[in-house]
Amino acid sequence: SQHKVYVTRPDVDDSGLELLRKSCQVSTWHETNPVPRSELIRVVAGKDALYCALTDKVDKEVLDAAGPQLKCVATISVGYDHIDVEECRKRGIRVGFTPDVLTDATAELTLALLLATNRRLFEANKQVYNGGWKSWAPMWMCGQGLKGSRVGLLGFGRIGQEIAARIVPFKPTEITYTTRSLRPKEAAAVNARHVDFDEMLRESDLIVVCCALTPETKEIFNATAFQKMKPNCILINTARGGVVDQKALYEALKTKRILAAGLDVTTPEPLPIDDPLLKLDNVVILPHIGSADIETRKEMSRITARNILAALAGDKMVAEVEL
Ligand code: GLV
Ligand code: GLV
Incomplete structure (x- = not known):
């Protein structure tokens, strides 16, 4: 049968x-x-x-x-x-x-989120609708570009490598990655340097989470981690919400401990519409659409x-x- x-x-x-x-x-x-x-x-x-x-x-x-x-x-x-x-x-x-099949789609979405947060696209877009756009102004809605930035990747598997390859044309100063397996050949292809997690936290202008959620990575971005990050750092997460202690992230964003975050994944999903994260200007949240091509x-x-x-x-x- x-x-x-x-x-x-x-x-x-x-x-x-x-x-x-x-x-x-x-x-x-x-x-x-x-x-x-x-x-x-x-x-x-x-x-x-x-x-x-x-x-x-x-x-x-x-x-x-x-x-x-x-x-x-x-x-x-x-x-x-x-x-x-x-x-x-x-x-x-x-x-x-x-x-494999979703690697490119997820890398594309990650780049979109990275550009959106760096150049404040959603925040700026809101100004067009709410009357905040009064005139062109020299320092208004300025962000930090990718050029000259230090980008750290937590995770350097299929998706991480494709994200790195897409960041290279934006001319970062350096791409670093943190993983257990060193993958020297793949790293050389995008000129990425292996660092430990602490060094990534301390040195990066932009950190991209592209690792699996495991007992090892669960809430690895906690209050201690946010303390170590540069105040201009932007955190992008297109992996799993559980990698980030979301309360600690909220505090870090609210107090400007870090600059901004771009999240395609949250805890829980869907994120309740009264979640405090949604009250912040310096966060862009997407409804888990990484592979949605x-x-x-x-x-x-x-x-x-x-x-x-x-x-x-x-x-x-x-x-x-x-x-
Ligand atoms: C936050 O909204 C940002 O775009 O920087
Ligand atoms: C999406 O998050 C996936 O794991 O495919």
């Missing part, structure tokens, strides 16, 4: 669902808001594969509810901090994700489906999390 696959969203691109429907019995959650946890726990029972997104926490409880039939969890994302991969490993459940999202849908089909057939997946 056909494999049963549950898809936690009705709105992933249909090209992915079509691939699954050819050989599997596919059921999906029916609303565009995430499937409620109680519903996921109910419907996952007896499924062979789970097609999920970063909005679904796949932990021991969900895996227990699924039962021994579950062979694969595939997420339509590059991040998999929402999946308990250790529990999956113990149970022999294979985990798929969608790296049409072709990228379509391909992510297909890769997630192919990951499932490969796992169910016992074949090599397009992209499998090494457990």
Whole structure:
């Protein structure tokens, strides 16, 4: 009989669902808001594969509810901090994700946020609408350019490297990066220098978070870190909200300990509209749209489906999390 696959969203691109429907019995959650946890726990029972997104926490409880039939969890994302991969490993459940295909889209969005915060685009744009634009003025809405700046990257994987490559044409003084693996060849390609986290904090005019959320990086940007940063530093985060202690970030922005922040990710998501961060002028917040380029999202849908089909057939997946 056909494999049963549950898809936690009705709105992933249909090209992915079509691939699954050819050989599997596919059921999906029916609303565009995430499937409620109680519903996921109910419907996952007896499924062979789970097609999920970063909005679904796949932990021991969900895996227990699924039962021994579950062979694969595939997420339509590059991040998999929402999946308990250790529990999956113990149970022999294979985990798929969608790296590579979204690297360029995410790097582009990061550059957009970096320029937007550096040159105060959103703050300036508001002035056009609220009457704040009185006349051209020599020092009004000035920001700091990228040229001549010191840029630090926390994380130097696929996305970090592509961000670095896109920053190079803006002529920074230096690009530094902090990671566990040195990646000398990749670093040489963009003339980046490896530094420890402390040096990055102390020296950077711009810090870009492009690492995975792990126990090691969780809230690594805390009050102590913000204390070490230069007052003109701008923090960009297109990775995961959890890498930043958001209360400490609020304090750092409010007290001008740092200059500004550009965030595509927050804690929680969505950020409540009464969150104090939204009252500040020196922060630009986007609703987690890093990979939101049409072709990228379509391909992510297909890769997630192919990951499932490969796992169910016992074949090599397009992209499998090494457990
Ligand atoms: C988005 O945040 C992703 O992990 O793909
Ligand atoms: C903050 O809004 C900035 O654009 O610097």
